[in-house]
Amino acid sequence: MSIIVDKISYIYEEGSSMERLALDNISCVIEQGEFIGVIGHTGSGKSTFIQHLNGLLKANKGHIYYNEQDIYAPDFKMQELRKHVGLVFQYPEHQLFESTIFKDVCFGPKNLGFSDKDTQIAAFNALRQVGLDESLYYQSPFDLSGGQKRRVAIAGVLAMKPDVIILDEPTAGLDPKGRDEILDCVKKLHDEMKITVILVSHSMEDVAKYVDRIMVINDGKLVFNNEPKAVFARHEELEKIGLAAPSVTYIMEDLYKAGFDVDRSAITIEEAKNSILNLLK
């Protein structure tokens, strides 16, 4: 599985007075099994970018190749693409509509033409993967808590058995424990099911902890596309575009300035702790 993005540009509200360049000449490659973080603030183009990856938006310029097939070719079926590239929007619980959560999770596979039996199996598996208790399967989605609803929505996309899953700010509005639960669940999916994960987030701490590679989007342009440590080492440039490195990075910088020879590339608490302990012991 590979997604090759080749110099795509997208113009928002083309032809109107509000026309502007939402994506500017972006190129990147996403390979099987990667765990990628996409960061940028509201309006940077990151939401627009991910909607190109499953064909919801069509680039005005450039190409996107899924498994080396041009998705803009006239004979390419977008519905096929959506079978393989799943997208979970922000606040996905707002799209639940069926009378029971089980039925809602079946919506995706049914649309894709799975047989009744396969649909049910896929739905069961998906709900289990997100850690939802079986006793809830036949409840109305509107009876669940926010965090539970969100996991149902994610299951709804997982049931389509995608190769790639894109999550747009999956932790928005959740409390700290809720955030950890969702991200741990996503990490498990990545590690066990070998699904390629693309995580869009505002939280540098979340991104630093889980991803292999970070893409930073600003003003529609891809400004960084590298390992977390490499990206956060350039935190001064990140600050200039209104972003930041995880708090840990700044803690280590302050310690270094105070004369402690610590590992300034540490981006998680675990790494920071180990570096400081090595120094002190």
Next chain:
Amino acid sequence: MLRDITLGQYYRANSLIHRLDPRVKLLGTLIFIISLFLGQSIWLYALITVALIAVIKLSKVPLKYITKGMKSIVILVIISAAFNLFLTDGEVIFRFWKLTITREGIYQCVFMIIRLIYLICGTSIMTLTTTPTNLTDGIEKGLDFLNKIKVPVHEVAMMMSIALRFIPILMEETDKIMKAQMARGADFESGNLVKRAKALIPILVPLFVSAFRRANDLAMAMEARCYHGSEGRTKMKPLKYKSRDHKAYIALGVYSVLVIAISIFMKGRFI
């Protein structure tokens, strides 16, 4: 796509029409609409056309904003035109297969098209030159007298202004829900009418739920800001007539008299 509907969107400018009291504009629009249905006299429509062009020019709104709103009623126009063209009795002019076109049919059809277009133009001018708040203030103050017979004018005006405020938000939400369901393989484009109607359920249910949630939140926010109905409420921008409004009323009066006179005395048609 969903944002293209300019019916109800305000166009910022500082024209005479913009500065008129909304009550004048509301009455004017009402009189204009009534005048459209007073017959099929070509002289009447000449007067209406002149008045419409004058108001459009005075409003300083570019023509393309007014015509944008017409895109959304194209289907309605075509259906009405077709009905009138093929289903009116009278002197037969043309016949093919099972369809008959009569002279009366042609008149009805043409006038229906003109009426609908002018209707949209007229109401668009109203909404393009009046902010939603101004509009509902106008309705509230203008229909004030209905309070005496216990009609809840203030509440209705408040409902209207909130509805207007949330139109763009709900449109954006519909778009978002559609995309979310499309990401789950939903198909809104293919299939027969029944299939497509069913396909709307995954959009309508979440949309309704969301609308109710918003309404609940908004009600709480309003109460938190001491909203308690119209009793004791003051206004930041109270409506007061100026001399230009009086002049506008006079112009409306003249227009009304002319319209009535023409439709009684000059019933000419073309052809």
Next chain:
Amino acid sequence: MGIVKTKNLTFEYIRRDDEGNVEGVTKAVDDVSIDLKEGDFVAILGHNGSGKSTLAKHINALLLPTEGSVIVDGIDTLDTDQMLKVRQTAGMVFQNPDNQIIGTVVEEEVAFGPENMGVPTKEIWERVEDSLKAVGMFAFRTASPNKLSGGQKQRIAIAGIVAMKPKCIILDEPTAMLDPKGRAEVLRVLHELNEKEGVTIILITHYMEEVIEADSVFVCDKGRIVMQGSPKEIFSHVEELKELRLDVPQVTELAYELKKAGIPIKDGILTNEELVRELKNVYYR
């Protein structure tokens, strides 16, 4: 007595099943007694479902107690004749920026509160101008709220409350739907209002960085207040907070991990400077 005082405040509601039969009674707020000092910046923490929002809605009489009482600036909220006065004294800003904005133009939106209060037209204009300037949004007074960012919308919502000249402002997770930039904007405005105008701020949140600069912190769980004190005192109890589904600032967590590994540093480290100082003490001993 403080600006807000609750005494054995309890709020119950009846749970019904699909057929309308009574299933049970839930105590959303359970015997809460707190006393908030005027001019303080108060933070209320709690996981989703802990009762913090329900508690907050009692302060401006959006909800009335099932048992106990809530006194706001000397007025008992159960005195329904004074409900409007209570709401003018204790204003409330909500989480969703869009769902609390009624006006289609920023200045009209901010005027909504004063209009409801019957403030004369001329004074409404003065209050709107002052409030918008206080939140740094005066330049946007004729803009449409739809064109604003989340942080800007929340600032407008705050201005709308400030225009009512309240003594205290309650904010229910106001930054939950904002990006880091928006969050910083809102927090800056709140601290300014608190420091310059002496407005009591009651901030409900689960972003720990927002709590560090508070004067006092309350932690909710299952409708009860389970912890209260200064930020330093609260964040000293890392394990307890984690059990309550909460978090601590990264620097606090790092210090805690180091302490667990045997490094003798103090509890309740809230800033990088404090950590540096503590480690220097340890290193240069």
